Amino acid sequence: MNGDSGDRLVSIRNRWTVTSVLVTTATLIVAVLLGFVLLPRLDAGEQVSGIWDSICRAAGLPRRGEPSETVMPDYKTSQVRITSAVPRARNEEAIGRGATLAQQCAICHGPTGVSRADSPNLAGQYASVVYKQLRDFKDGVRVNAVMSPFAVKLSEQDMQDLAAYYSYLPRLPGFHPPASNPAPSIVVNGAPMRGIAPCGSCHGSIENKLGSPWLEGQSELYLKTQLAAFVSGSRQNDINEQMRNVARAMTPDEIDQAANYYANKPPPYPAGQ
Structure with a gap:
């Protein structure tokens, strides 16, 4: 049934x-x-x-014969290929030539690459970073009243040599006594809910992303100025707008905390020591 x-x-x-x-x-x-x-x-x-x-x-498929539209930015973008920007092998001749060229840089960046003003420290900076910034200044991708006229006169070899020299110099180590200068959350943890990775994951201490600068010992004013430039869009030579997106998501307090943390230096030794 x-x-x-x-x-x-x-x-x-x-x-x-x-x-x-x-x-x-x-x-x-x-x-x-x-x-x-x-x-x-x-x-x-x-x-x-x-x-x-x-x-x-x-279905989102292109039609046959449909003209492709290339969206071009309304500003200059960096032409540097970070992976092949500078040779990885140490070159003594390049370091020597770079040392000679660097005498022109000493008034702002210090005779040993450590600035006594608010210019960035270049001693021990990654070679790819030094080269990229010089090339961006030369190409007009990054603009500065002092650096742009200087960089435009540099040859490709000059930029390679300066990068080799400054990366050879000993860099300033981080100075962060836990009691007096604890690491702010934005540096060690980031802000995942706002898409911000820890600063240290790109800029050293945790890991370094190729093309990201070493920040320890840099001027607090310089760091704040650059973050403000990324926020406003007046600086546009970051790769894939990464720093612009990060800086715009940071609060003013987080910008101050990160800049103060990285700018911390050991006190000068008393005379005679």
Whole structure:
């Protein structure tokens, strides 16, 4: 009895079975027509030429012969390829040539690459960073009243040599006594809910991302100025807008804390010691 009922339930003679199949088929056809034909045509106006064109457009596929539109930024972007910016092997001749060229830089960046003003320290800076910034100044991607006229006169070899020299010099280590200068959360933890990675994950102490500068010992004013420039968009030579996105997501307090933390230096030794 159950078997007979089951057979009759799926039989084409059962009006409920036939009705269900017809309704399902009709719904599918209407959905396909709406999703792949009517709506794409309405969205594109008269720009589609047939059903297949509508289906391709709805699926996100390019149409044959459709001109591609390249979106170009309205500002200059860096042309530096970080992975091949500078040779990885140490070159003594390049260091020597860079030392000679660096005499022109000493008035701002210090005779040993450690600035006594608010210019960035270059001693021990990653070679790829020094080269990229010089190249960006030269290309007009980054603009500064002092650096732009200086960099425009540099040759490719000059920039390579300066990068080799400054990366050779001993860098300033971090000075962060736990009791007096604990690391702020933005440096060690970031702000994951706002898409901010820890500063140390790119700028040293935790890890270094290729092309990201060493920040320990830099001027507090310089760090704040650069973060403000990223926020305003007046500095645009960061890779994939990463620093602009990070800086804009940071609070003013976090900017102050990070700048103060990285700028901390050991006290000078008393005279005679």
